[in-house]
Structures are given as C-alpha cells and as structure tokens.
Amino acid sequence: xxxxxxxxxxxxxxxxxxxxxxxxxxxxxxxxxxxxxxxxxxxxxxxxxxxxxxxxxxxxxxxxxxxxxxxxxxxxxxxxxxxxxxxxxxxxxxxxxxxxxxxxxxxxxxxxxxxxxxxxxxxxxxxxxxxxxxxxxxxxxxxxxxxxxxxxxxxxxxxxxxxxxxxxxxxxxxxxxxxxxxxxxxxxxxxxxxxxxxxxxxxxxxxxxxxxxxxxxxxxxxxxxxxxxxxxxxxxxxxxxxxxxxxxxxxxxxxxxxxxxxxxxxxxxxxxxxxxxxxxxxxxxxxxxxxxxxxxxxxxxxxxxxxxxxxxxxxxxxxxxxxxxxxxxxxxxxxxxxxxxxxxxxxx
Ligand SMILES: [Mn+2]
Numbered sequence: 001x002x003x004x005x006x007x008x009x010x011x012x013x014x015x016x017x018x019x020x021x022x023x024x025x026x027x028x029x030x031x032x033x034x035x036x037x038x039x040x041x042x043x044x045x046x047x048x049x050x051x052x053x054x055x056x057x058x059x060x061x062x063x064x065x066x067x068x069x070x071x072x073x074x075x076x077x078x079x080x081x082x083x084x085x086x087x088x089x090x091x092x093x094x095x096x097x098x099x100x101x102x103x104x105x106x107x108x109x110x111x112x113x114x115x116x117x118x119x120x121x122x123x124x125x126x127x128x129x130x131x132x133x134x135x136x137x138x139x140x141x142x143x144x145x146x147x148x149x150x151x152x153x154x155x156x157x158x159x160x161x162x163x164x165x166x167x168x169x170x171x172x173x174x175x176x177x178x179x180x181x182x183x184x185x186x187x188x189x190x191x192x193x194x195x196x197x198x199x200x201x202x203x204x205x206x207x208x209x210x211x212x213x214x215x216x217x218x219x220x221x222x223x224x225x226x227x228x229x230x231x232x233x234x235x236x237x238x239x240x241x242x243x244x245x246x247x248x249x250x251x252x253x254x255x256x257x258x259x260x261x262x263x264x265x266x267x268x269x270x271x272x273x274x275x276x277x278x279x280x281x282x283x284x285x286x287x288x289x290x291x292x293x294x295x296x297x298x299x300x301x302x303x304x305x306x307x308x309x310x311x312x313x314x315x316x317x318x319x320x321x322x323x324x325x326x327x328x329x330x331x332x333x334x335x336x337x338x339x340x341x342x343x344x345x346x347x348x
Contacts, residue, residue, distance in 0.1 A: 001264075001298065001340055002026040003333055004062055004308040006324060009033055009049070013319075014326040016056040022330045024337045027059035029102075029308055031066070038069030038082045041089050046096045062263065062306050063093055064102035064234075065198070068180065073107055074164050075176040083180060087187040094191035100262050100306055101188070102234045104198040105177050107165055107209040108158070109139070111201040111239070116322035117314070118278065124313040127323050129202060129242070129276040139207055162208075170210045174221070177212070181226040188230045194262040194305075196232050197222065201239035202277075203246070215243070216251055229259055236265035238310050241289050242277040248289055253297035261303065266291065266336055267310035279311050279323070282332035292339055299343040309333045 268287030312328025
C-alpha cells in the first residue's frame, strides 16, 4: 500500500510542506488544472508538478484526473481527435514517471452533493446528499455550481449537452466507453501506465443522465470490455458505498484479488435509508462502512497499489476546498496507517 494525498497544485491552501509531514506519506496525487478538457498537457507543466512534488520528498506517480472530453462520452465524430490527445497525455505523463491515471466516465457532472457544509452533531461540516434537496435542484437553471462540476459551461452550452445526451442511453454509453478503452488501453500498456476508472458518484443516474460504473455487475462488465490488467479501477469506497446494494468489502476483496484495483479511495459514508447519505469521519463507527474489514481484505490480497484518504470533513476551524481540507484527511491517513501496521504485525 502506497499512501498518497490529493493536492490541487500551487493554489491549494494545503501545502506540500504540510502533506509531507503526515506519517508514511508516499506520493502526491495531482493534475494539470489550467488546460481545457480534451487538450494536450504541456510537458513543462507536467515537469513543474513533478519537480515541486519531488522537492518536498514525495513521489509523483499518480494523476487524478486526466478528464475525458464529453465528445468521447457522447460518441461524436470529433472524439477521435480527443482520444488521440488523451493518448498523447498518457505518453507524456509516463515519460515523467507517472504509473497510474485516474479518470471517470460520468456524463457532464462529476461527483454530486446537495450541500457542502452540513453541520454535523459534533460541529464539523461535511458534504451530504439529501434526496429532498436534490429534487429541488435544476442544473439547467444556472443557479447551481458545485466543486465537482465543470464550471466552464455557459447555461446554453449545458442545455445543448443535455440535448445531446438525450440520445445516449446506458447501452450507448457502454459502446462509447468500449471505443475509448480499445484505443487508450494499448497505449497505456506500452507506456507501463495503469488506467483506473473512478466509479460514478453517487452510483445511480442523476438529472436524467446515464451512469454505468455503479455496481458489481457493471464493474465486471467494464473489466471485460478490454480484459487487460491495465484496464483497472480506482475503487472509491465512499462512491460505491453510498448505495446499500453494493457490498464494499466483498467487492474490494474480489477486485484486489484479481489485481484490478490500482488506486484506492478510502472514506466512510453514513447511509440514511433511501433519503441519501452524509460523508463521515473515516473511523468505522462514524459511518456505514467497515474500514478495518476493507483494509483487511486489501492486506490479505497483498495490495501494493496507491491509496488515499478521500474526502474529509472540515474540522478545527479549517476553511478551504470542501472535502479537501488538510486535518480530517490527515486523520484518515493516520487511521488507515494504524490499521495497516496492525495487520502487518499480527500473525495470521
Ligand atoms: Mn473517490
């Protein structure tokens, strides 16, 4: 297990100097953020990130994310140009020492929550998803902008995108994903880079847009689209775990035993029946997931990929990017380290 931590680049209030002080920290997970989706990343920008990371004693081996252009997900004729750019990014990142690339295949919106600063009983604030709040949200009204969402769309562009997606059902999205993987995975293979798809968050259709990386049956199907170890997963326990139909421990066990998990996102969520969920502290009893069991099956299967604490709450008066403060994520890393060390010192 290689402990890592997401860093949003030089503008992130969480400094690399702080990240390196978290015990057992191996690498930084970052991306080039100032290039439009679909374009090739300048080699100098990649090199700069690498240099900054390594100057702070951390490894530069994981990218989250190289985003997939909507034309690829929509299957438009222009997709070939964007796929070629994607392959070029893989080549450039590989040259800079990157071993693992996280991406997702969610139409239009990335992760979705209905409130980013819900105060929990202990006074911390967390990201939450309440069904009754979601039902009142209309992304086409232009009133909503969440940090997981691409804010570069104008209202009319978004409307146009929704129109295009009205012709893309789940089966069409599967076809488009296959087309993408058949072209990208061979390049990743040549470059010794693991591709790690992030599941859809939450793992169900949202605002009428299809979502397919949602459950065990679909992940089995995904892995067979191109049956190559390079075609793997970012297993996000919080994304898949906010649906009660997913048995997270069993899924982590199965896919890590197959060697198809390249990157773990470990966090906990508290399920609220069919009403939604709240992101909670990593400690098992704070949420609905058994983090010790998740780590136990990873340990049993000799998991040697990257792992990061995922979203954290805002605690101790910290302000900053919702879900991505320093303190609670550092507590998550320390907790996971403690579980891993205990497993490694416990005789079977
Ligand atoms: Mn995640």
